[in-house]
Amino acid sequence: MAETKFDKDMAKTSSAEPDRDGVLADASDKILVWRGEMTSFKSLRTRALALSAPPLVWLTVLLAIPCVLLVGLSFLTRGQYGEIVYVPTFENIKRLAGFGLFGWNANFVLILLRSFVVAGITTILCIALAYPLTFHIATRPGRSRVFWLILIIIPFWTNVVVRAYAWLLILGPHMPPARLAAWLGLINEGGSLYPGSLAVYLGMVSTFLPFMALPLYASVERLNWEIIEAAKDLYGQRLQIFTQAILPQTRPGLAVGVIVTFVPAMATFVITDILGGAKTMLIGNLIQQQFAQAWDWPFGAALSSTLMLMTLICLAIFKRRQDEDPQGSILNRF
Amino acid sequence: MLDVVKSFGKQKVLNNVSLSVEPGEIFTILGPSGCGKTTLLRIVAGLELPDKGTILLNADDITKRPASRRPINTVFQSYALFPHLNVFDNVAFGLKAQGFADDVIGGKVYDILEILQMTGLDKRRPHELSGGQKQRVALARALVNEPLVLLLDEPMSALDAHLRTQVQDELRSLQRRLGTTFVMVTHDQNEAKMLSNRLAVMNEGEIVQFGTTKDVFSTPKNKFVAEFLGATKNNIIDATYLGGNKYHTPFCDIEFASKPSWEKGEILIWPERLQVSPEIGSDGTNYFTGEIRDLFYNGQGLDFMIAKEPGASSKGTPLSVKARTSSEMDIRNGQKVGVYFPPDDIVPLQ
Numbered sequence: 001m002a003e004t005k006f007d008k009d010m011a012k013t014s015s016a017e018p019d020r021d022g023v024l025a026d027a028s029d030k031i032l033v034w035r036g037e038m039t040s041f042k043s044l045r046t047r048a049l050a051l052s053a054p055p056l057v058w059l060t061v062l063l064a065i066p067c068v069l070l071v072g073l074s075f076l077t078r079g080q081y082g083e084i085v086y087v088p089t090f091e092n093i094k095r096l097a098g099f100g101l102f103g104w105n106a107n108f109v110l111i112l113l114r115s116f117v118v119a120g121i122t123t124i125l126c127i128a129l130a131y132p133l134t135f136h137i138a139t140r141p142g143r144s145r146v147f148w149l150i151l152i153i154i155p156f157w158t159n160v161v162v163r164a165y166a167w168l169l170i171l172g173p174h175m176p177p178a179r180l181a182a183w184l185g186l187i188n189e190g191g192s193l194y195p196g197s198l199a200v201y202l203g204m205v206s207t208f209l210p211f212m213a214l215p216l217y218a219s220v221e222r223l224n225w226e227i228i229e230a231a232k233d234l235y236g237q238r239l240q241i242f243t244q245a246i247l248p249q250t251r252p253g254l255a256v257g258v259i260v261t262f263v264p265a266m267a268t269f270v271i272t273d274i275l276g277g278a279k280t281m282l283i284g285n286l287i288q289q290q291f292a293q294a295w296d297w298p299f300g301a302a303l304s305s306t307l308m309l310m311t312l313i314c315l316a317i318f319k320r321r322q323d324e325d326p327q328g329s330i331l332n333r334f
Numbered sequence: 335m336l337d338v339v340k341s342f343g344k345q346k347v348l349n350n351v352s353l354s355v356e357p358g359e360i361f362t363i364l365g366p367s368g369c370g371k372t373t374l375l376r377i378v379a380g381l382e383l384p385d386k387g388t389i390l391l392n393a394d395d396i397t398k399r400p401a402s403r404r405p406i407n408t409v410f411q412s413y414a415l416f417p418h419l420n421v422f423d424n425v426a427f428g429l430k431a432q433g434f435a436d437d438v439i440g441g442k443v444y445d446i447l448e449i450l451q452m453t454g455l456d457k458r459r460p461h462e463l464s465g466g467q468k469q470r471v472a473l474a475r476a477l478v479n480e481p482l483v484l485l486l487d488e489p490m491s492a493l494d495a496h497l498r499t500q501v502q503d504e505l506r507s508l509q510r511r512l513g514t515t516f517v518m519v520t521h522d523q524n525e526a527k528m529l530s531n532r533l534a535v536m537n538e539g540e541i542v543q544f545g546t547t548k549d550v551f552s553t554p555k556n557k558f559v560a561e562f563l564g565a566t567k568n569n570i571i572d573a574t575y576l577g578g579n580k581y582h583t584p585f586c587d588i589e590f591a592s593k594p595s596w597e598k599g600e601i602l603i604w605p606e607r608l609q610v611s612p613e614i615g616s617d618g619t620n621y622f623t624g625e626i627r628d629l630f631y632n633g634q635g636l637d638f639m640i641a642k643e644p645g646a647s648s649k650g651t652p653l654s655v656k657a658r659t660s661s662e663m664d665i666r667n668g669q670k671v672g673v674y675f676p677p678d679d680i681v682p683l684q
Contacts, residue, residue, distance in 0.1 A: 226410045227414045230414035232401045233408045235428050245416065248418040
């Protein structure tokens with residue numbers, strides 16, 4: 001046995017020591033190079049934990065726990081004076097589905113569907129506007145791109161309520177748009193353009209357009225124009241150029257845009273409340289009413305949970321469609 | 335067949351460029367980056383509009399016709415394949431857009447894929463293809479439309495060196511087989527040499543020289559063309575007129591086959607044109623003796639410098655000229671050799 005001290009030391013550091021943490025301990029102590037830094041699994045793990053702990057705690061306390069509470073609340077009973085009574089019930093869900101005190105009534109289901117449609121139309125309108133807008137910006141020279149992007153971002157600095165009231169002023173009875181509409185015979189003389197669908201969509205689109213335009217811009221900016229030119233060179237017409245050359249390239253940005261537009265548009269209540277009046281009650285308004293006016297928290301919670309569930313289902317369908325495309329998208333990283 | 339007269343507004347990218355391409359030839363526009371060659375190609379493709387000038391295709395003025403209505407197709411530098419479409423759909427794109435029937439499209443696509451040896455890869459997406467395969471798809475996608483002219487923008491630039499020779503051979507035989515006119519743009523003089531029947535050398539938006547590949551490569555018109563085609567500075571030699579057809583150079587007096595138009599200027603001698611021999615004669619017209627330096631084997635033959643004795647130029651480095659011989663020649667560094675300038679191979683530069 002001509003083992004030197006050096007050999008023994010090497011054996012200690014390089015072979016497993018089963019009496020401690022087994023093979024894992026050995027692997028975690030092993031020195032490795034990670035992104036140019038000499039370190040070990042152990043210290044990387046510690047660092048990852050330290051860095052991810054604060055956001056994890058934050059999300060757990062402020063998002064996960066409230067969500068669980070909200071879902072739980074949906075199955076409790078409202079007391080006589082709006083207090084929560086801890087009696088489990090499916091009454092809220094039944095009511096939501098339309099089985100109320102006075103027989104079946106599709107009211108809530110309709111509101112849910114209408115919210116879906118309104119959010120969907122808003123998203124489609126935003127897409128229709130965002131494409132020309134982002135192409136316009138992306139084809140400007142460097143400096144003026146920044147200018148245009150700032151123009152898009154500026155409305156973010158104004159409160160949604162303030163913006164909604166601004167639309168009330170613009171669409172008011174004595175302003176040019178309403179007068180023009182009256183002159184054309186579309187509304188009564190002296191009438192205003194709100195409340196109604198037009199006002200709601202104007203408010204919605206002006207609110208959500210930046211959410212669509214910014215992610216889409218990120219994609220449009222990186223567009224390979226040679227592919228568009230190839231489509232033209234190969235006799236492509238406008239529609240083909242869009243669907244075959246532009247859409248596939250901008251899909252990642254569009255996907256993010258659709259999510260960040262559609263999801264909040266489903267839940268919005270301020271804009272529809274101010275500009276839509278009672279005629280266009282949406283799920284957002286309904287939820288807000290349950291919590292703030294009707295003092296029916298369990299029913300409000302049931303509505304919220306349903307909305308959340310619907311949104312998650314939409315996202316899941318969306319993600320599956322994205323997964324089918326091996327070109328990949330940002331969503332695949334979720 | 336193609337007649338282009340062009341001048342450009344902003345920064346004069348192209349300055350009154352005019353050239354014509356014969357049907358069924360491979361024509362190359364050769365030039366350094368930024369010389370306007372790609373712009374010229376894009377104008378022909380219909381992807382850019384000239385400020386002035388006309389493009390004629392078989393006597394039709396197509397200057398203002400959009401790309402989608404020209405019987406001209408392009409192989410883009412990045413290939414620009416549609417990333418979400420498989421090989422078949424990429425190739426079928428142009429035919430579909432032109433409204434061909436499905437069975438016609440199928441037939442044509444499979445035919446061209448067979449010609450390009452891509453059969454069996456038709457279901458692959460571009461990201462599943464190698465660089466060479468992508469290029470074939472780009473070629474197939476353009477050629478399936480049976481264009482009168484095929485434009486190729488730096489077709490080899492994205493390929494590995496070992497693939498280039500192979501692709502060059504294939505391109506040549508493909509062109510012979512289809513008879514399509516190829517117009518290629520490149521900055522690589524080897525590529526131009528290997529592929530083209532005729533070529534135009536461009537610099538700073540102007541055509542410097544225009545002719546058959548053989549003519550341009552053997553007798554470059556001026557220093558720019560000579561250097562661009564690979565001549566080293568050593569082989570571009572100052573010459574002053576002596577009388578008759580004779581000129582004086584630092585190496586020796588030389589006699590041309592016929593007298594150039596100038597009295598003081600530069601001449602070019604290609605390294606492989608110098609006749610080198612181990613037997614040393616006495617210095618005289620078109621002949622000098624020198625010493626071999628920097629000898630190395632370049633893969634085919636021997637490259638070396640010949641320094642003239644006593645060997646000191648004004649710049650301090652020995653006055654020398656580059657020569658190339660077959661590898662059979664038994665020479666070594668430091669050996670004295672005799673060098674002969676054949677009068678027919680001396681190229682006077684403007």
